[in-house]
Amino acid sequence: MTLTTDLRLAEExxxxxxxxxxxxxxxxxAGASAAMQACDEGAEVLVLERAGxxxxxxxxxxxxxxxxxxxxxxxxxxxxxxxxxxFKFLMAVSAPGPDELKIRLFSEGSVDHFHWLExxxxxxKRSFFPEPSMESSTDDxxxxxxxxxxxxxxxxxxxxxxxxxxMTEGKAGPxxxxxxxxxxxxxxxxxxxxxxxxxxxxxxxxxxxxxxARRAGHEVVFRARRGVVLTAGxxxxxxxxxxxxxxxxxxxxxxxxxxGDDGRGIRMGAAAGGVLLRMEHAEVALxxxxxxxxxxxxxxxxxxxxxINEDTYYGHIGIEALFRQGGRVWLLLDDLTFERNFMGQExxxxxxxxxxIEAEAGFAEGVLQATVEQYNxxxxxxxxPLFGKRAEFLVPLESPPYALLDCxxxxxxxxxxxxxxxxTGLHGEVLDIEGGPIPGLYAAGRTAALFTGRGYAGSxxxxxxxxxxxxxxxxxxxxxSSKG
Amino acid sequence: MTLTTDLRLAEExxxxxxxxxxxxxxxxxAGASAAMQACDEGAEVLVLERAGxxxxxxxxxxxxxxxxxxxxxxxxxxxxxxxxxxFKFLMAVSAPGPDELKIRLFSEGSVDHFHWLExxxxxxKRSFFPEPSMESSTDDxxxxxxxxxxxxxxxxxxxxxxxxxxMTEGKAGPxxxxxxxxxxxxxxxxxxxxxxxxxxxxxxxxxxxxxxARRAGHEVVFRARRGVVLTAGxxxxxxxxxxxxxxxxxxxxxxxxxxGDDGRGIRMGAAAGGVLLRMEHAEVALxxxxxxxxxxxxxxxxxxxxxINEDTYYGHIGIEALFRQGGRVWLLLDDLTFERNFMGQExxxxxxxxxxIEAEAGFAEGVLQATVEQYNxxxxxxxxPLFGKRAEFLVPLESPPYALLDCxxxxxxxxxxxxxxxxTGLHGEVLDIEGGPIPGLYAAGRTAALFTGRGYAGSxxxxxxxxxxxxxxxxxxxxxSSKG
Numbered sequence: 001m002t003l004t005t006d007l008r009l010a011e012e013x014x015x016x017x018x019x020x021x022x023x024x025x026x027x028x029x030a031g032a033s034a035a036m037q038a039c040d041e042g043a044e045v046l047v048l049e050r051a052g053x054x055x056x057x058x059x060x061x062x063x064x065x066x067x068x069x070x071x072x073x074x075x076x077x078x079x080x081x082x083x084x085x086x087f088k089f090l091m092a093v094s095a096p097g098p099d100e101l102k103i104r105l106f107s108e109g110s111v112d113h114f115h116w117l118e119x120x121x122x123x124x125k126r127s128f129f130p131e132p133s134m135e136s137s138t139d140d141x142x143x144x145x146x147x148x149x150x151x152x153x154x155x156x157x158x159x160x161x162x163x164x165x166x167m168t169e170g171k172a173g174p175x176x177x178x179x180x181x182x183x184x185x186x187x188x189x190x191x192x193x194x195x196x197x198x199x200x201x202x203x204x205x206x207x208x209x210x211x212x213a214r215r216a217g218h219e220v221v222f223r224a225r226r227g228v229v230l231t232a233g234x235x236x237x238x239x240x241x242x243x244x245x246x247x248x249x250x251x252x253x254x255x256x257x258x259x260g261d262d263g264r265g266i267r268m269g270a271a272a273g274g275v276l277l278r279m280e281h282a283e284v285a286l287x288x289x290x291x292x293x294x295x296x297x298x299x300x301x302x303x304x305x306x307x308i309n310e311d312t313y314y315g316h317i318g319i320e321a322l323f324r325q326g327g328r329v330w331l332l333l334d335d336l337t338f339e340r341n342f343m344g345q346e347x348x349x350x351x352x353x354x355x356x357i358e359a360e361a362g363f364a365e366g367v368l369q370a371t372v373e374q375y376n377x378x379x380x381x382x383x384x385p386l387f388g389k390r391a392e393f394l395v396p397l398e399s400p401p402y403a404l405l406d407c408x409x410x411x412x413x414x415x416x417x418x419x420x421x422x423x424t425g426l427h428g429e430v431l432d433i434e435g436g437p438i439p440g441l442y443a444a445g446r447t448a449a450l451f452t453g454r455g456y457a458g459s460x461x462x463x464x465x466x467x468x469x470x471x472x473x474x475x476x477x478x479x480x481s482s483k484g
Numbered sequence: 485m486t487l488t489t490d491l492r493l494a495e496e497x498x499x500x501x502x503x504x505x506x507x508x509x510x511x512x513x514a515g516a517s518a519a520m521q522a523c524d525e526g527a528e529v530l531v532l533e534r535a536g537x538x539x540x541x542x543x544x545x546x547x548x549x550x551x552x553x554x555x556x557x558x559x560x561x562x563x564x565x566x567x568x569x570x571f572k573f574l575m576a577v578s579a580p581g582p583d584e585l586k587i588r589l590f591s592e593g594s595v596d597h598f599h600w601l602e603x604x605x606x607x608x609k610r611s612f613f614p615e616p617s618m619e620s621s622t623d624d625x626x627x628x629x630x631x632x633x634x635x636x637x638x639x640x641x642x643x644x645x646x647x648x649x650x651m652t653e654g655k656a657g658p659x660x661x662x663x664x665x666x667x668x669x670x671x672x673x674x675x676x677x678x679x680x681x682x683x684x685x686x687x688x689x690x691x692x693x694x695x696x697a698r699r700a701g702h703e704v705v706f707r708a709r710r711g712v713v714l715t716a717g718x719x720x721x722x723x724x725x726x727x728x729x730x731x732x733x734x735x736x737x738x739x740x741x742x743x744g745d746d747g748r749g750i751r752m753g754a755a756a757g758g759v760l761l762r763m764e765h766a767e768v769a770l771x772x773x774x775x776x777x778x779x780x781x782x783x784x785x786x787x788x789x790x791x792i793n794e795d796t797y798y799g800h801i802g803i804e805a806l807f808r809q810g811g812r813v814w815l816l817l818d819d820l821t822f823e824r825n826f827m828g829q830e831x832x833x834x835x836x837x838x839x840x841i842e843a844e845a846g847f848a849e850g851v852l853q854a855t856v857e858q859y860n861x862x863x864x865x866x867x868x869p870l871f872g873k874r875a876e877f878l879v880p881l882e883s884p885p886y887a888l889l890d891c892x893x894x895x896x897x898x899x900x901x902x903x904x905x906x907x908t909g910l911h912g913e914v915l916d917i918e919g920g921p922i923p924g925l926y927a928a929g930r931t932a933a934l935f936t937g938r939g940y941a942g943s944x945x946x947x948x949x950x951x952x953x954x955x956x957x958x959x960x961x962x963x964x965s966s967k968g
Contacts, residue, residue, distance in 0.1 A: 303870050378848075
């Protein structure tokens with residue numbers, strides 16, 4: 001019993017500091033959603049947050065929420081989206097091994113969920129922002145945030161923009177969580193801050209019935225009559241877990257997370273018998289093509305070969321670059337297509353010919369030249385038979401000088417986020433190795449495995465997951481019969 | 485308590501069928517090694533095997549054992565290997581995230597372990613078989629079984645053949661396990677067959693103290709005074725676990741395993757709090773280049789681009805093809821290099837020119853042609869700047885007709901094996917989510933995560949792992965003080 005996340009037994013607990021029907025651990029987007037839903041379904045709710053205020057990593061995010069199927073914003077902006085098209089896109093983008101049942105549930109419930117968010121006071125302007133793959137600098141709402149209108153997805157599902165940004169200028173995470181926390185504050189539920197939950201409490205029947213926490217250096221115990229919902233973030237800030245489970249992410253400079261993403265929620269759930277899922281995958285963004293028109297350049301791997309349609313979502317590019325190209329990729333531009341990206345990155349190599357760049361950068365003779373030759377031929381025909389890049393991004397690279405941006409993982413603008421966590425059922429119940437629920441235990445947000453699968457659908461899918469399945473977890477926990 | 489692998493509590497056990505110091509679950513290579521070591525260190529040992537006889541998947545394998553650092557066979561065959569060279573190779577080939585401590589231990593103990601195997605009656609001829617990547621058809625011993633003399637490893641560690649085949653003609657798994665089982669039979673340890681262990685038993689202090697098993701339809705309980713060693717195989721035959729954890733493997737036609745590889749050992753360990761590691765990786769062999777001289781051809785991905793040095797170990801090729809090239813690869817040969825591979829595979833396409841093949845097979849215009857052009861130029865110079873293929877395999881492909889072998893995962897000669905399993909310490913102790921040992925519980929063989937890391941070192945590494953770390957687990961369990 002020396003390890004903090006080890007289970008504790010109910011019979012050993014001498015006294016409870018307080019009790020509630022549902023205890024929610026963490027007050028980010030998932031925690032707020034779970035707490036509100038549980039409260040609205042009649043449960044007495046206690047939220048325990050380790051920081052001095054709510055928000056978590058959600059408040060530090062871009063604030064996009066991935067929603068579709070025909071939301072009012074989509075309709076106003078002229079996108080003809082349906083639950084079926086959303087489903088088809090999510091199934092394709094989440095391969096291999098997409099979670100069909102959860103994707104179906106989310107696709108069919110997405111419009112309702114939009115209305116719920118608005119009802120909580122999260123405003124969305126009825127407008128479209130045409131620069132894809134990022135949140136708007138204005139207060140506009142909709143963006144293409146997952147390469148929906150790019151190959152191969154444009155042929156699999158009817159393209160629709162689905163990244164919904166709450167109505168504020170620039171990065172929307174802080175504003176979004178401000179709205180959510182205000183909605184929490186309007187409800188008769190209790191939040192305690194500076195309480196770090198460390199351990200779950202289990203009774204003789206194997207049911208999770210409480211938590212042990214640390215407050216001002218002292219151990220305090222809280223009892224949960226109906227259930228505990230773990231919404232304590234992911235593990236991107238836990239170096240050891242990253243090294244054990246997804247070592248490639250250890251090479252990424254920018255981690256999308258806060259101090260709280262130390263995997264504690266995941267570890268508590270695992271100590272209670274929860275099984276870990278998709279721990280070896282991650283969302284990795286390579287943001288070298290912001291603004292998006294930089295996608296008129298050509299990405300090459302260490303062999304000088306193309307590997308992706310450069311106009312797609314930078315998250316798809318990052319995953320491909322890190323996990324399948326060894327993190328060794330470069331972006332080639334010519335004088336016509338070159339501009340500073342949002343990182344202001346200087347070219348690593350400049351040359352009057354592709355052959356010169358090829359030699360300077362140390363590529364094997366001829367391959368980069370053949371790549372550009374084939375690409376230019378394709379571009380002059382207005383089609384990209386290899387990767388399906390859109391015609392508007394196909395410009396022959398034939399205006400010297402040429403520039404090569406270093407997008408290797410050690411120097412390029414990468415950022416990463418864990419997608420692995422506890423395996424959960426359709427109601428957010430934490431599942432054991434046999435797929436059965438652990439009574440009284442729920443997880444949502446990045447403490448759970450991303451609901452869609454291994455691919456990362458697009459910017460906003462993590463907050464969509466956290467809020468949609470957070471609500472389901474809170475609601476299901478609230479509906480359990482109280483334990484004595 | 486309806487699920488079979490759920491933990492059972494010692495206090496609920498009414499009577500024990502039998503007891504022993506150490507209980508070993510499964511009698512494949514890992515189980516035999518663990519049982520013998522425990523016995524030799526003075527423990528009373530009971531082995532429980534679910535089949536009617538010992539052998540497990542090890543008896544159904546090729547029988548190679550990956551050993552090095554200067555074994556008598558290596559010395560006789562003229563290979564100047566050292567523990568340090570073995571270490572360097574294993575670290576490089578096991579990336580990302582190699583397990584340095586275990587690799588160090590194995591590298592330094594490998595020669596001793598060879599002597600131990602011989603002392604058990606496993607004979608090894610002092611000879612080298614020059615066809616790499618497969619066991620000999622003769623009774624010769626040593627083979628290059630992991631691409632040690634191929635790029636990039638040939639420049640990282642001094643190449644040495646390390647696949648040791650026990651002295652028998654052809655496939656050696658059955659013979660190897662026959663020797664091991666005879667060694668087991670010479671010892672005063674008890675084996676019970678047709679006993680399927682289903683559940684671990686834990687006492688109040690959290691220690692694993694026994695197992696619940698099924699024998700002839702009845703539940704029987706066995707008590708372990710010092711420890712339980714799980715050596716019950718992997719999960720390659722459990723469709724649901726494969727789909728959950730490594731869905732790509734679900735596409736592979738041939739599974740290297742037996743019925744027993746249903747993940748039961750892993751599931752039992754997980755139910756006791758053991759954490760799962762490397763579950764999303766697998767060993768995947770693409771055996772299209774047997775005989776190895778077929779590596780004079782050129783592998784291309786779905787874009788018509790090369791992706792690997794074709795002369796390397798078929799296991800490295802298979803992992804690259806399935807996990808990084810989407811399982812969509814082809815092998816191009818010309819009239820000079822063509823021959824039937826060991827599968828007798830017919831070409832999918834034949835053509836008088838590369839352009840003809842390119843068009844017939846539906847590749848984008850020009851890329852396959854550029855690939856062959858670049859390759860032929862390299863081959864004519866006797867070097868492969870892209871992938872470092874050895875000069876003896878570099879022959880320009882310029883003798884029509886050309887043939888394209890279909891090596892996509894749906895039709896090519898793939899076989900796969902799980903490498904994920906329970907996380908274990910240096911003594912085979914099963915670790916929980918915090919990295920602490922679960923008292924009384926050990927795992928080895930494919931019930932544990934492969935000791936090296938995510939890459940697959942070469943043919944024979946799984947039996948090396950099973951026997952080397954199986955012994956360590958059995959020895960450590962034997963050394964525990966008995967529980968009353």
